[in-house]
Amino acid sequence: MSNFYVSLSHEPAAASWGANAKLSFVEGGAVLHLPDSGLNLRQIQKSTRKIGALGVENIEFVGDWDAEQQWAFATSYCGAGFKGAITWCKNADESDLKTRFSAMQFTRRLVNETPEELSPESLATEAAEWIHSLAPEHVTTRMLTGEELLEAGWHGIYEVGRGSCRPPVLLELDYNPTGKPDAVIDFALVGKGITFDSGGYSIKSSEGMLDMKCDMGGAATVTGALGLAIMQGLKKRTKLFLCCAENLISDHAYKLGDIITYKNGVTVEIVNTDAEGRLVLADGLMAATESGALKIIDAATLTGAAVMAVGKEFNAIFSLDEEFQASFLASAAKVHEPHWRLPLMPWHQEQCASPFADTANSRPVKGGGAGGASNAAGFLSRFVGNEGKGWVHIDLAAAYNRNGTELMPNGATAIGIRTIADQLIG
Template identity: 90%
Template sequence: MSNFLVSLSHEPASAAWGASSKLSFVEGGAVLHLPDASLHLRQIQQSTRKIASLGIQNIEFLGRWDAEQQWAFVTSYCGAGFQGNITWCKNSDENDLSTRFAAMQFTRQLVNETPEELSPVSLATEAAAWIKSLSPEHVTTTMVTGEELLKAGWHGIYEVGRGSSRPPVLLELDYNPTGNPDAVVDFALVGKGITFDSGGYSIKSSEGMLDMKCDMGGAATVTGALGLAIMQGLKKRTKLFLCCAENLISDHAYKLGDIITYKNGVTVEIVNTDAEGRLVLADGLMAATASGARKIIDAATLTGAAVMAVGKEFNAIFSLDEEFQASFLSSAQKVHEPHWRLPLMTWHQDQCASPFADTANSRAVKGGGGGGASNAAGFLSRFVGNDGRGWVHIDLAAAYNRNGTDIMPNGATAIGIRTIADQLIG
């Protein structure tokens, strides 16, 4: 099948298409009309979605596109089920674009898998196998699974996942290109890997549960970011912690009123079994802290409150470290990924009070009440060391779109992998 040729023009479309049209078609392809030589990434994405609606598979860039313009097109074009080929411009860094594409497609395809295909163990296994394939001599992995989690003290992951017949797991992956087993860990990445979220006994509506296969988007995002950084030449020791479980209802599932005692001694009353992401991330953040990592980044599809605050075009960012947060947002701006800061103060730790434990895992009101995303981040901050310095939390509001938008295809987006990779390498 021949390629569909797409080119850029700074001339207006012909009168037949309408003088204000941003897109026209020619034999064998299409032309995107930009007013000048600026990037105009959103306009490119909007035109891309119109081309994508035609069902064309093989795309070839023709003429003078820069790398970011091609990337904007591809991120908007390649939705769930895309099986075509992309041919990059000859005047661009084809290797870098191909590397980005491989990481994006891995991330998206992992999130888009059905929950039946992707159990907690298979999520951890697929993530570890992909990273190891990129640098086998520098990667070691360990998995703590099922009842072993209790013995190791990882009570959050165990409690959330014990209602499923498919066991929960904590994956620890060590990428150490230094050759020194005592080398400092520069970064630790922590990902929420809830392969399906029914809400537990705080059960979701059918509509709210429909796309909960995407609730492992944090695990996919940090894995995709690490893989991208490795392919781009990462030289720093980095650890990856994936907190994987299915949140299901059974006679063995955790319940409202239960109290979890974490490894650091913090006690947590369960007031909402649908606020499970923060419970598994707490274990991952403690493991990351124990690794001695200089910096920790966690990513999770954590709260609906973040979506309400920033919409589905941005990820929300939280940190108690102003310098690290500013650096992270600078990386996001550099790679054109939309992230936005939301408030986090130390007093957010105390916004989910419990009369029976140090804290509850949420507020016992619909949606967790006002400031829910900040309160969730405050909960997480109890489980990182150094008073939160060197830690950034990403609430992945922009991780997934069921039906697509005017700029994004259906399914997973992988927004965040380039920003995190830039932090790892920078």
């Protein structure tokens, strides 16, 4: 199939296309009409979605495009099931664009897989195999599965996943380009890997459950980010922790009223089995803290409250470390990925009180009540060391769109992988 050529123009479209038209068509392609100044990325994305509706597969950029303009087009064009090809402008940025595209497509494909295809074990395996393929001489992995989690003290992942016949998994991957076994660990990445979330006994509605294959978006995002950073020349030792489980109902599933005692001694009463992401992340954050990593970033499709707060175009950011949070948001601005800060204070740890344990895993009201995203972040802060210094939590409100939006195609977005990769490399 021939390529569909896309070019930019700072001239207005012909009057026949309508007043103030931002998009026109020529033989074999389309022209995006932009103002004279600025990258105009949002306008590019809106025009891209209109081109995408035509069913064109192979796109070729022609003329004078900035790398970020090409990237904005590609991210808005290549939705679930995309089988076409992108031909980038022949310039110094072409190689980096190809690298970004590879990482984005891996991340999106993983999130878009069906829950039957992607079990906790296969999620951990696919992530490990991809990272290993990028730097086989620098990568080692360890997977704890099923009962092995109990023996190692990782009770959160085990409890959430024990209702499924497909066992839960904690993947620990060590990328160590230094070759020194005692090298400092600069970063630890922690990802929520719930391959399907029924809500457990706090069962979701059919509508709410439909797209819960995307509830492992955190694991996909941190894996995609690490892979991208490696392809861009990462020299820092980085560990990856994926907390993988299916949250299902069975005669062996965890229940409301259960109490989990974590490895650090914190006891947690279960008041909502659908607040499971924070339960598995708690183990991952403790493992990351135990590793001695200087900085920890976790990512999770954690709360509907974050979506209510920032919409589905932004990811929400939480931290008790002002300097690290500012650095992270600077990376987000640099790579044009939308992230927004939401409140987190030490007292958010106390917002989910329990008369039977140190804390509950949520509040026993719909959606966790007011401030639910901050309260979830407060819960997580119990499981990182150094009073939260060196830790950033990402609630991935912008991770997935079932039917697409005016800016993004259907399925996973992979928003966040470039920001995290910039932090790793910077």
